[in-house]
Amino acid sequence: MTRKQQRTMLILGALAFLGIAAGLILYALRDTLVFFYTPSEVSEKLAEKQLAPGARLRLGGLVEKGSVKLLDDGEIRFVITDTAREVPVTFKGILPDLFREGQGVVAEGRLQPDGSFVADTVLAKHDEKYMPREVADALKEKGLWQHVQNEQGAANGNDAARAAAAAASSPY
Amino acid sequence: MIVELGHFALVLALAVALYQTFVPLYGAARNDMRLMEMAAPAAIVQFFLVAFSFAALVHAYVNSDFSVLNVFQNSHSAKPFLYKITGAWANHEGSMLLWVLVMAAFTLAIAVFSGNLPASLKARVLGVQGAISSAFLLYINTVSSPFVRIPESRVPLEGQGMNPLLQDPALAMHPPMLYAGYVGFSVAFAFAIAALLEGKVDSAWARWVRPWTLAAWTFLTAGIALGSWWAYYELGWGGWWFWDPVENASFMPWLAGTALLHSAIVVEKRNALKTWTILLALITFSLSLVGMFLVRSGVLSSVHAFAVDPERGTFILAILAFFIGGSLFLYAIRAHALKLEGSFEPVSREGSLVLNNVLLSAATAAVFIGTLFPLAYEAVTGGGKITVGAPYFNLTFGILIIPLLLILPLGPLLAWKRGKLKAALSRLKVSALVAAVVAILASLLAGASIKAALGVGVGTWVLVGALQEWAGRVMLFRAPLKVALSRISSMPGHLWAMTLAHAGVGLIVLGAVISTAWKSEAINAMQPGQKVEIAGFEVLYKGDRQATGPNYLAEQSLFEIYRNGEKIAEEISEKRTFLGSRSMPTTEVALLHYPLGDLYIAIGDKTQMGRTVRIYFEPMIYLLWLGALMMVFGGFIGLMDRRFRVGVAERTDSRIAAQPAE
Numbered sequence: 011m012t013r014k015q016q017r018t019m020l021i022l023g024a025l026a027f028l029g030i031a032a033g034l035i036l037y038a039l040r041d042t043l044v045f046f047y048t049p050s051e052v053s054e055k056l057a058e059k060q061l062a063p064g065a066r067l068r069l070g071g072l073v074e075k076g077s078v079k080l081l082d083d084g085e086i087r088f089v090i091t092d093t094a095r096e097v098p099v100t101f102k103g104i105l106p107d108l109f110r111e112g113q114g115v116v117a118e119g120r121l122q123p124d125g126s127f128v129a130d131t132v133l134a135k136h137d138e139k140y141m142p143r144e145v146a147d148a149l150k151e152k153g154l155w156q157h158v159q160n161e162q163g164a165a166n167g168n169d170a171a172r173a174a175a176a177a178a179s180s181p182y
Numbered sequence: 183m184i185v186e187l188g189h190f191a192l193v194l195a196l197a198v199a200l201y202q203t204f205v206p207l208y209g210a211a212r213n214d215m216r217l218m219e220m221a222a223p224a225a226i227v228q229f230f231l232v233a234f235s236f237a238a239l240v241h242a243y244v245n246s247d248f249s250v251l252n253v254f255q256n257s258h259s260a261k262p263f264l265y266k267i268t269g270a271w272a273n274h275e276g277s278m279l280l281w282v283l284v285m286a287a288f289t290l291a292i293a294v295f296s297g298n299l300p301a302s303l304k305a306r307v308l309g310v311q312g313a314i315s316s317a318f319l320l321y322i323n324t325v326s327s328p329f330v331r332i333p334e335s336r337v338p339l340e341g342q343g344m345n346p347l348l349q350d351p352a353l354a355m356h357p358p359m360l361y362a363g364y365v366g367f368s369v370a371f372a373f374a375i376a377a378l379l380e381g382k383v384d385s386a387w388a389r390w391v392r393p394w395t396l397a398a399w400t401f402l403t404a405g406i407a408l409g410s411w412w413a414y415y416e417l418g419w420g421g422w423w424f425w426d427p428v429e430n431a432s433f434m435p436w437l438a439g440t441a442l443l444h445s446a447i448v449v450e451k452r453n454a455l456k457t458w459t460i461l462l463a464l465i466t467f468s469l470s471l472v473g474m475f476l477v478r479s480g481v482l483s484s485v486h487a488f489a490v491d492p493e494r495g496t497f498i499l500a501i502l503a504f505f506i507g508g509s510l511f512l513y514a515i516r517a518h519a520l521k522l523e524g525s526f527e528p529v530s531r532e533g534s535l536v537l538n539n540v541l542l543s544a545a546t547a548a549v550f551i552g553t554l555f556p557l558a559y560e561a562v563t564g565g566g567k568i569t570v571g572a573p574y575f576n577l578t579f580g581i582l583i584i585p586l587l588l589i590l591p592l593g594p595l596l597a598w599k600r601g602k603l604k605a606a607l608s609r610l611k612v613s614a615l616v617a618a619v620v621a622i623l624a625s626l627l628a629g630a631s632i633k634a635a636l637g638v639g640v641g642t643w644v645l646v647g648a649l650q651e652w653a654g655r656v657m658l659f660r661a662p663l664k665v666a667l668s669r670i671s672s673m674p675g676h677l678w679a680m681t682l683a684h685a686g687v688g689l690i691v692l693g694a695v696i697s698t699a700w701k702s703e704a705i706n707a708m709q710p711g712q713k714v715e716i717a718g719f720e721v722l723y724k725g726d727r728q729a730t731g732p733n734y735l736a737e738q739s740l741f742e743i744y745r746n747g748e749k750i751a752e753e754i755s756e757k758r759t760f761l762g763s764r765s766m767p768t769t770e771v772a773l774l775h776y777p778l779g780d781l782y783i784a785i786g787d788k789t790q791m792g793r794t795v796r797i798y799f800e801p802m803i804y805l806l807w808l809g810a811l812m813m814v815f816g817g818f819i820g821l822m823d824r825r826f827r828v829g830v831a832e833r834t835d836s837r838i839a840a841q842p843a844e
Binding site: 016019020023024027028031034035038039041042043044045046047068080084103104105106108109 | 525526527528536540544547548551552555566567568569570571573574577578581582705706707786787789790791794796
C-alpha cells in the first residue's frame with residue numbers, strides 16, 4: 011500500500027469506529043437517562059400527557075412533616091411535597107441516614123397509575139446544612155428557600171450557597 | 183504579619199509569572215538569546231514566592247489564626263496536627279493555591295533539569311507554563327484569596343471546623359497527588375504549544391515529553407486510586423467507583439493521558455503520529471482544566487465543589503476558554519507545518535498503538551458526554567434536570583474498553599512497521615489457554631454468570647499476557663537460569679514500567695469483575711443480639727456505646743464475627759460527629775481482611791426498627807488496590823530509566839536498538 015492509501019485506510023477506519031461509538035453513546039443515553047421532577051412538575055407533566063404512569067424518574071422535594079409511617083411488613087410510606095403539590099411515596103428498604111421529616115429528599119422509582127410513587131432508592135442530603143442541589147434549586151424558584159433555611163436554623167448567609175453545593179445523589 | 187507577607191508574595195509571584203510569560207516568548211520569536219535566558223531564573227523566583235505564600239497559609243492553619251477568614255471557615259483548634267496542615271488545602275482557596283504551587287514546582291523542575299533543551303524550545307515551554315501560572319495567580323489574587331482577614335474587633339475565638347469526611351490520612355495525600363497529575367500534563371501541553379510555535383516535532387521532542395507525561399500519569403494514577411480507596415472505606419457505601427462527575431473529572435485526563443503516553447512512544451521510535459500526539463497533549467491538559475472547572479466551579483454538586491460563586495465559575499470558565507480555545511486555534515493554523523510522517527502497516531506495533539489511542543479516545547469521549555450531558559441539558563431546556571447514571575457508563579465504557587483489553591497483550595509482541603499477527607497470537611497461546619480455563623472454572627465452580635466469566639477471562643488474559651511477554655523478553659525457561667537472571671537484572675526501567683502497568687491493568691480488571699459479580703450484601707435494621715449471615719460469616723450485633731476522640735464524639739456499635747460457629751473476630755463500627763458547626767456525621771467502617779475478600783460493616787441511624795447495619799462481603803477487592811499500586815510503582819521505575827534522564831536524551835541506546843522486538 012502506498013502511504014496515501016494507508017492514511018486513507020486509517021482515517022476511514024477511525025471514522026467508522028467513531029460512528030459506531032457515537033451510536034452506542036446515543037443508544038445508552040436514551041435508555042439510561044432519568045429525569046428529575048418536583049411534585050408540581052409531575053402533576054403538570056401528567057396533565058400535559060408528557061409523562062405516563064410507569065415512567066422512571068427522580069422525585070425531589072421535602073418530606074412532609076408527620077407523613078412518615080412504618081408499616082408492619084417493613085414498608086415505609088411518606089409524602090414528598092414542594093409545598094404546592096404532594097406525592098405519596100412507598101418504599102421498601104432501609105432509609106438513608108439523615109432522612110428526616112421536613113427536609114430535602116430525592117426518591118428514584120416509578121410513578122403509579124393512581125398518582126403515587128413507588129421508590130426503589132431514597133437519597134437524603136448529607137448533613138444538616140447540605141441539601142440536594144436539584145431540591146435547593148426547585149425551592150429557590152418557588153421562593154421557599156429562605157423558609158427552609160430558617161427552619162434549619164442556619165443563620166449564616168454563606169450557608170445558603172454552601173447548602174446548594176452538595177447533592178444526596180452523589181456518594182460524596 | 184506572616185499572612186500579609188504571604189499575600190504580598192502571591193502578588194509578586196503574579197508579576198514574575200507575567201514576566202516569565204512575555205519576555206521569553208518574545209525573545210524566542212525575536213531569537214534574542216538574552217531574553218530567552220530570563221525564563222529559567224524567573225521560574226525559580228516564581229516558585230520560591232509561591233512556596234513562601236503557601237507556607238504562610240499553612241502557618242496560619244497550624245497556629246489556628248482565626249483572624250484569617252479562610253482558617254476560621256475551615257479549621258478548628260481541636261483538630262489533630264496532621265489535619266491542621268492538610269486543612270490548608272481542604273477548601274477552595276487553599277486548594278487553588280496548592281494547584282499554583284504544584285504548577286510552579288513543575289516549572290522549576292523544567293527550568294533546572296533541562297539543560298540540554300534547545301534554547302528557544304526551553305524558553306517557549308517555560309513561557310507557556312508561565313502563562314498558565316499567571317492565569318491562576320490572577321484568579322487567586324482577584325476573586326479567591328486565601329489571605330482575607332476578619333476585622334480585628336470581630337475575630338472569632340473558634341473556627342467552624344473542617345469537613346469531617348476530609349479528615350482522613352488517604353485524603354490528606356489525595357489532592358496533592360491528583361494536582362501533581364493534572365498540573366503535570368501542563369508540561370506536555372507547554373511542549374506541544376512550543377512545538378507548534380517552532381513548527382518542529384521529532385523524536386528528541388518526544389523523548390523530552392515522555393518522562394514528564396509519565397510523571398504526571400503516575401501521580402494521577404496514585405491520586406485516583408487513593409480517592410477510590412477512601413471512597414470505599416470512608417463513605418460506607420461499599421463500592422469503589424460510582425461514576426460520579428467528580429470521579430469522571432479526574433478519569434478523563436487519565437484516559438487521555440494514557441493515550442498520550444502510548445502515542446508519544448510512536449513519535450519517539452518511528453517519527454509518526456506527530457500531529458495526533460500534539461493534539462492529544464493539548465486535549466489531555468484541556469481535560470485537566472475541564473475537570474478542575476467541573477469540580478471547582480460548583481456546577482456539579484459534590485463535597486469537592488467548594489465554591490458556588492458565579493464570579494469564580496465565570497473566571498475559571500474564561501481561563502478554560504482561553505487555553506483550550508487558544509491552543510486548538512494554534513493547532514488548526516500550525517499543525518500542517520509539521521513534517522510528514524513515517525509509514526507503517528495496519529498490523530504493526532504502531533498499528534496496535536493507534537488502535538489503543540482510538541479506543542481510549544472513544545472511551546474518553548463517552549465519559550465526557552455522559553458527565554456533561556446533564557449540564558448541557560439543563561442549559562438547553564432552561565432548568566430541566568436529568569441524571570446520567572452508572573448504567574450509561576458501564577454500558578458505553580465497558581463496550582469500548584473490552585477490545586482494548588483484548589489487544590493489550592498483543593501490541594508489545596508485534597514488530598515496528600510490519601508485524602505478524604499469527605506469530606504474536608501463537609506466542610500468547612499459554613495466556614489464552616489460562617484465561618479460558620479460569621473463565622470456565624469461574625462459571626463451573628463459582629457459579630459465575632456469562633458476563634462475569636468473560637470478565638474474569640479477559641482480566642486473566644491481560645495479566646498472564648503481560649507476564650508472558652516479560653518472560654519471553656528475559657528468556658525465562660528458554661535460556662539457562664543464569665542468562666535469564668542477568669537479562670532480568672539488566673532489563674531497562676521503561677520495559678519494567680510497561681510490564682508492571684499492563685499486569686496492573688489485568689489485576690484491576692480482575693478485582694473490578696470479581697468484587698462486583700460475587701459481592702454479597704445484607705442491609706438490615708438490627709436489634710442487639712441479632713445475627714446476620716453473609717458469605718459464610720455470621721455477624722452478631724452486640725450493642726452500642728459512646729466514645730470520645732480528640733475532636734469528635736463517636737457512637738460505636740460492637741460486632742462479633744463467627745465462622746462455622748466459632749468466634750473469629752470482634753469489631754467496632756462507628757459514626758463520628760465532629761466539633762464545630764459542621765455536624766455531618768462520618769462513618770468509620772469495620773473492615774476485616776480475609777484471603778477471599780473484605781468483610782465490611784457500616785452502621786447507620788437508629789430508628790424504631792433498630793440500628794441500620796450495612797454488611798458487605800467484597801471478594802478480592804484488594805486486587806484493585808494491588809493493581810493500581812503496580813501501575814504507580816511501574817511509573818516510578820519508568821521514571822528512573824536512564825533513557826528518560828534529560829541528560830542522555832541525545833545519546834542512542836545501543837542495548838535497546840539491538841533488541842528485535844523493539
